[in-house]
Each structure stands twice: as structure tokens, then as C-alpha cells.
Amino acid sequence: MTSGRIGVVVATQNRGKLAEFRSALGDLPVDLLSVDEVLPEYAGVVEDGATFEENALKKARAVAQSSLMIALADDSGLEVDALGGAPGVRSARYAGERATDAENNALLLRALEDVSDDVRTARFRCALCLLDPWAPGGEAIISVSGTCEGSIARSPRGTGGFGYDPLFIVAGDGRTHAELTDEAKNAISHRGRAAQALRPRLIELIEERARTTERISFAP
Numbered sequence: 001m002t003s004g005r006i007g008v009v010v011a012t013q014n015r016g017k018l019a020e021f022r023s024a025l026g027d028l029p030v031d032l033l034s035v036d037e038v039l040p041e042y043a044g045v046v047e048d049g050a051t052f053e054e055n056a057l058k059k060a061r062a063v064a065q066s067s068l069m070i071a072l073a074d075d076s077g078l079e080v081d082a083l084g085g086a087p088g089v090r091s092a093r094y095a096g097e098r099a100t101d102a103e104n105n106a107l108l109l110r111a112l113e114d115v116s117d118d119v120r121t122a123r124f125r126c127a128l129c130l131l132d133p134w135a136p137g138g139e140a141i142i143s144v145s146g147t148c149e150g151s152i153a154r155s156p157r158g159t160g161g162f163g164y165d166p167l168f169i170v171a172g173d174g175r176t177h178a179e180l181t182d183e184a185k186n187a188i189s190h191r192g193r194a195a196q197a198l199r200p201r202l203i204e205l206i207e208e209r210a211r212t213t214e215r216i217s218f219a220p
């Protein structure tokens with residue numbers, strides 16, 4: 001880490017999320033470190049929260065407490081209206097505990113087989129939690145969120161992104177998330193929007209840290 005930058009460990013084992021954070025926030029003086037390099041033993045948390053926010057807080061707390069670093073966690077998923085909001089917080093495990101993206105997508109297509117095009121509406125939601133374990137007075141938590149409206153295609157399209165991206169048609173665009181470049185997805189996606197909401201708060205934190213560092217006098 002170079003001086004004047006802060007290190008933030010990204011509390012995710014999903015490489016797609018990490019890449020999107022690096023693209024959305026990489027211009028800030030922040031080193032977004034992967035949890036694998038900071039905590040090689042980290043095996044994730046039990047994601048039993050009822051909301052994306054609860055799960056994001058749980059992930060951020062686990063990683064911040066183990067690493068003693070500022071941690072950024074993301075909990076996200078797809079809500080399909082015709083399925084009463086499923087898969088929701090279970091998006092990663094929709095087709096089973098260790099389901100692959102292909103298995104989750106196949107199950108989603110089967111579940112929507114008889115659902116007509118006009119009622120295949122859905123949205124991605126993303127809750128971000130940034131936790132600073134060194135904040136004066138205890139841990140400081142920044143929570144932000146983002147959504148992206150769309151609908152579910154009848155077959156996969158595109159090769160970009162990850163997860164349900166090949167099935168998620170962006171409202172008002174017509175392309176799936178997987179047909180967009182990384183930059184174009186970040187400009188409109190649930191995660192990109194949440195990252196934009198986080199940006200000013202993260203800048204404040206960096207400036208606060210810079211002021212604190214100026215007050216520290218190092219022995220010669």
C-alpha cells in the first residue's frame with residue numbers, strides 16, 4: 001500500500017463483484033484488497049439474514065473483526081415479481097447450497113416457463129456495508145443500496161458479468177446485463193448505483209483519515 005491511500009478489504013468471494021468494485025471505485029485513493037489475499041482462511045459467513053442489509057452487515061463485521069481493516073461487503077440478489085420476490089436473499093443458493101450460476105439460471109427459466117413476457121418483471125438489489133473497526137467510539141458503519149429494474153429473458157444472452165446477468169434484460173435498454181461492457185453495466189446496475197451512493201461517504205472517510213494521520217507525530 002502506498003502512502004496517502006487507505007486499504008479496504010472487500011468481503012466477498014465472488015470475483016465478479018470485486019472486479020465491479022475496482023472498476024467503480026478504482027479512481028479513488030483506495031486499495032481494494034481481495035479477502036483471499038488478506039484472510040486466506042476466510043470461508044464466508046452463514047447468510048441467514050432476512051434482508052440484504054442484514055447479510056451485508058454480517059459479512060462486513062466478520063471480515064473487519066478478523067482483519068482489523070475497513071471492510072466493504074455486498075449482499076445482493078434478484079427479485080422476480082411472478083415468483084413473489086424469489087430468489088431474493090437466496091439468489092446464490094436458489095438451485096441448492098453449492099449451485100453454479102448455470103444451475104440457478106436453468107431453475108429460474110423452468111420456474112418462469114409458463115409466465116408470459118409482460119409479467120416477467122424483476123429487479124436486482126444490492127446492499128453495501130462499509131465497516132470501519134477503528135472508528136472513534138467503536139465501529140462506524142456506512143450502509144447504502146441500489147436497485148436496477150428489468151425483466152427475465154426466455155434464454156441466456158451475452159457473455160459478460162456473472163450470475164443471472166445473461167437472463168436479466170435491463171428496462172428501457174433491451175440488452176441483458178451480460179451484453180453490456182463492464183463500464184456500461186456499472187453505470188446502471190444495482191451495484192454500480194450503490195457504489196455511486198457510497199463514493200462521497202468513502203471520500204469523507206479518506207479525508208478524515210488523512211487529517212488523523214497529519215496529527216500523528218512519528219518518532220525520528
Ligand code: ITT
Nearest residue numbers: 012013014074075076077078091092162163164165
Ligand atoms: P459473497 O457472499 O462472497 O459476496 P455471493 O456470490 O455468494 O458472494 P451473495 O450472497 O450476495 O454473493 O449472492 C448474490 C447472488 O445474486 C450472486 O451469486 C448472483 O447469483 C446474484 N447476483 C448478485 N448481483 C448480481 C449481478 O450483478 N449480476 C448477476 N447476478 C447477480
